[in-house]
Amino acid sequence: MGDRANIFLVDTADTDIEPVVGIYLYTHRKGQDWPERLRQALITGPARLRWEDPQYLARILIDQLFSDLRDKAGGGVSTQLHDNDHPITIVDLTAGRVHWAKAGDEQHRDRWTASLGFAEFVTRGRAEYPTL
Structure with a gap:
């Protein structure tokens, strides 16, 4: 059995656009660890230098989050939500x-919860899913 999770990368500055569009990063295994993996990816030097550059940051996050899957199956990138066992982690590039939402609510900004700026997110210690 897997432990599926999704991170939704959003880079639309226009807050009036609904539903919010972005790309989903999907893992089939170790989904419970994805908030911490995201924290570790955001804290790296290359990512910190690009916190204000959405296109570069997205590429760095994808590279970091999928580093253990190179040349393997077990994850993917899509414009649609894949199988999921956890709250959706939303990265507003x-x-x-960083925000969270229940699956199906991630495309609606008014349903995002537990919002943290990148600086606060990376310095709070081990990252875990909030209770929604």
């Missing part, structure tokens, strides 16, 4: 914030 333009606003520099």
